[in-house]
Amino acid sequence: MVYDGASRSRRTQGWRSVSTDANTEVLGAASRLRDVARDMVRNVPLAARAKHLIAHNVVGTGIIPTIECDDEQLKGQLEDLLKQHFDTTACDAYGRHDLYGQQNVVMGTVPESGEALIRYRPRYASDGLPLPFQLQVMEPDYLDSSVNGPQANGNYAVQGIEFNPFGKIEAYHLFPEHPGSMATYSLQVSKPVPAEFIAHVFYTQRPGQARGISWFAPVILRMRDRADFADAHLMRQKIAACFVAFIKSSEGSGVKDEGKDYPVESFEPGMIERLNDDEEVTFGTPPKVDDYADYIKGQDREIAAGLGISYESFSGDLSNVNFSSGRMGWLVEQRNIDAWRNFMLLPQMMQPVGKWFLDAAAIKLGRSISAKVLWTPPRREMINPREEVAASRDAIRTGLSSRSNEQRKLGFDPADLDEEIAADNTRADDLGLIFDSDPRKVTSVGNPAPQQQPQN
Known part of the structure; x- marks a missing residue:
């Protein structure tokens, strides 16, 4: 073989x-x-x-x-x-x-x-x-x-x-x-x-x-080449812009200015280089940059791939993104983010910090502690909230997920969120307020919710 x-x-x-x-x-x-x-x-x-x-x-x-x-x-x-x-x-x-x-x-x-x-x-x-x-x-x-x-x-x-x-x-x-x-x-x-x-x-x-x-x-050389390419294009355009016209003469190639011969050692915008007295004037043609955008975009795609992030988030170029392509790019990037968080940051930093916390708390409280520290990642912004919230609700109703799991996906602490909801409901009841967001009082279509009978 x-x-x-x-x-x-x-x-x-x-x-x-x-x-x-x-x-x-x-x-x-x-x-x-x-x-x-x-x-x-x-x-x-x-x-x-x-x-x-x-x-x-x-x-x-x-x-x-x-x-x-x-x-x-x-x-x-x-x-x-x-x-x-x-x-x-x-x-x-x-x-x-x-x-x-x-x-x-x-x-x-x-x-x-x-x-x-x-x-x-x-x-x-x-x-x-x-x-x-x-x-x-x-x-x-x-x-x-x-x-x-x-x-x-x-x-x-x-x-x-x-x-x-x-x-x-x-x-x-x-x-x-x-x-x-x-x-x-x-x-x-x-x-x-x-x-x-x-x-x-x-x-x-x-x-x-x-x-x-x-x-x-993996991308250091490409990033340097990209920066050098951009600098080279910029310098080429600057130099081309400095030469507006050339004055030719058949009498020689000396460069004169106010009767003094000296070589041109610097450029400035609008400059006209005098090659000799009178004769013919030729205007400069700046070089084209037709290949610039394609090269830069190709380099950016490779660099983004090497870093494990999407081209759109890396470059900020959203000109050719639609909902489907944007979602696909984000999902791939999100998988990398989850891997970096779950395989690296959580076990290598947050778990030791949680242990140090519990050890210090035992000293502070003067007692042994039987507890665990759980870590809730930051909320993920939804691309289509209407559909994603409905999907989370259906997952909870069908037993494919729990309220706590869906709350953690959004970056919330389930215990804190439940306490906040209970406090809001209590305050609304004390003030006699009824909101259509309260499923205890109003159904999803705005009708009064049926009163539940107390269990014997």
């Missing part, structure tokens, strides 16, 4: 095929790729748009925590602590973001730098925080990649991450300050931080992969 892709021929001689594992490949490229990606985000508009687009779609206004607990009194106490700690900047070691802002920072860092670290910082009760801990979001530069191979304690390290003989992560070797900080004047020495104090977020692409790689890796 012969596979063309495995053959060695003139057609395949340019391929670079290696058998190294994921960590060997990442070690040689991660630092350079993240530096280039950061430069692109700083200077290439579409790179900045892609970074923010991914972060804002995965996190939205925040992935909200809720408590699952059989003890209603304890559940109320825990939910109060959630709001006090995570809905304020008290949870941020830098004092700038609430938990949802930190989620956004993490999901902006991961595509750009390939990975992000969240460090658990224990605090004293005297610090006056709702809970005695804070979160520090860190760039991957803090990890000492030079720590590799066998360690003195019998463990094994891969690019700053220390594993025990069974393959479990024991520690992360971190620098005390960012290696690129201007405040770092002396040579830093990394120190191991226990793994239970670190949440390491990156998208795993190969089994055994220990470090993340910038998501811009």
Whole structure:
């Protein structure tokens, strides 16, 4: 059996095929790729748009925590602590973001730098925080990649991450300050931080992969070529616009201006270059840009595909979109968003944060806690609300879904939403108000709802 892709021929001689594992490949490229990606985000508009687009779609206004607990009194106490700690900047070691802002920072860092670290910082009760801990979001530069191979304690390290003989992560070797900080004047020495104090977020692409790689890796060259192509077209048009007319002469090729001979060294709009005295005038013809739009659109489609987002959301070009094509593009992008959220952000960041919260709450309340922290993703805007709401209603009525599940899909906490609905109904009853949105009083067609008889 012969596979063309495995053959060695003139057609395949340019391929670079290696058998190294994921960590060997990442070690040689991660630092350079993240530096280039950061430069692109700083200077290439579409790179900045892609970074923010991914972060804002995965996190939205925040992935909200809720408590699952059989003890209603304890559940109320825990939910109060959630709001006090995570809905304020008290949870941020830098004092700038609430938990949802930190989620956004993490999901902006991961595509750009390939990975992000969240460090658990224990605090004293005297610090006056709702809970005695804070979160520090860190760039991957803090990890000492030079720590590799066998360690003195019998463990094994891969690019700053220390594993025990069974393959479990024991520690992360971190620098005390960012290696690129201007405040770092002396040579830093990394120190191991226990793994239970670190949440390491990156998208795993190969089994055994220990470090993340910038998501811009497959498209960096195309984004640079695209930017260079646009700059070249712009410069060509600028230069063409500077030459309005040429004056030819048969007496020579000297360039004169007010009796002084000198070469033309700069251009300006409306400029006329004098080749010699009198004779013939020829007007310049600016080059055409017929191929520009097609090339740019083709490049944008490839870049968007490489980043896992739709061309329309990446480029902002909605000129040829109809409802069906827009919905198909959004559904594919939504699948990627769900994967990034459910396979990466939730298990690697939010679950450790939930554990840290429960541990700190046990200290705060002075009791053992039997509870779980659930995470509700942000609401998804509906493309066709009339049809989608009807579909959700039918799914609930036929037992294919629950009210709580459909509420979570819209980004609502079911418990909070039910309490809000009950409060609205109570207030309306106390004031004697009847709204056609209240199924207890009015049917879907506006008729009075039949009164239910009390059960014996």
